[in-house]
């Protein structure tokens with residue numbers, strides 16, 4: 001399959017059709033596949049020929065989703081997983097050994113923290129967190145056994161950025177496997193492989209599905225690492241269901257259109273919040289007040305579909321704002337057609353200690369808005385009345 005423009009690849013990357021001459025890729029709900037002969041079965045198991053055997057490790061719908069994600073991220077190869085977290089876990093667990101050390105940014109997704117803080121130490125895999133505002137100090141965090149650099153940009157929920165060009169250079173200098181959680185940006189807004197990322201992970205649950213229907217994940221990147229990860233997932237089994245893969249591949253057809261609308265709405269929300277007297281500060285990568293606005297313009301196409309702000313009055317003010325919200329959903333998700341309002345300190349990031357939350361800027365008054373695709377007038381009307 002040849003490479004076309006991003007929007008075309010998102011639509012025209014399809015598995016070969018069946019004799020039914022269907023236009024849209026069909027769904028293959030089958031756990032196993034049949035062999036034409038004993039010899040074909042032997043050759044498939046010996047990896048001498050390519051073909052489906054069993055849906056734990058390959059399925060046409062999963063393949064279409066992976067091939068499409070690889071094209072969109074501009075990389076060679078990939079593995080799909082049952083959730084974003086099983087993607088992150090499988091990627092790190094497949095590549096790390098006892099005694100290895102992972103260097104990560106402190107502003108990671110909550111469950112990624114739990115893997116590094118609580119699960120891996122039991123198996124002798126150590127970690128350090130770097131402060132993304134002090135990248136000059138990261139040099140001192142690298143040890144002899146540091147093997148992997150794990151970053152997330154923009155961060156959740158603080159929307160802080162890491163300079164990917166700097167990170168790529170840093171990873172090369174120290175010979176680290178460079179992994180990026182690109183969930184917030186999607187390949188439409190940011191392609192970490194262009195800066196030297198070896199592996200890119202997505203929670204497909206968010207903007208890739210984009211309609212709040214299904215959980216899934218995907219890891220894409222360099223073939224030599226994907227091979228090791230595919231071995232790990234094949235035998236440990238966090239397979240993405242073919243049904244969800246089919247949904248995600250369909251959803252990717254509209255990714256560019258949806259992302260532009262998410263960004264349009266987020267820009268309007270950021271502008272509104274920036275001018276509101278009850279808002280201490282608003283953060284959005286493409287909002288001029290963002291301390292890393294210039295960097296955002298350099299490495300992202302647009303600012304994404306999440307805005308955060310601090311309401312004047314702390315936790316109590318945030319609680320009553322969220323309780324007064326009418327149309328927007330009170331939920332912990334993001335990247336949905338429906339706009340969502342979240343209070344990170346008491347929900348998604350409640351497992352962090354107070355000190356950890358402070359270090360990544362999750363104050364008690366912080367509110368996250370994941371702008372959906374509704375009319376911007378209706379989103380703003382709801383925010384206005386929730387403030388009043």
Ligand SMILES: *Cc1c(COP(=O)(O)O)cnc(C)c1O
Nearest residue numbers: 083084085109156183203205216
């Ligand atoms: C949601 C999310 C994840 C986890 O994905 P799941 O599909 O919920 O397992 C990982 N990273 C980021 C940045 C996320 O927003």
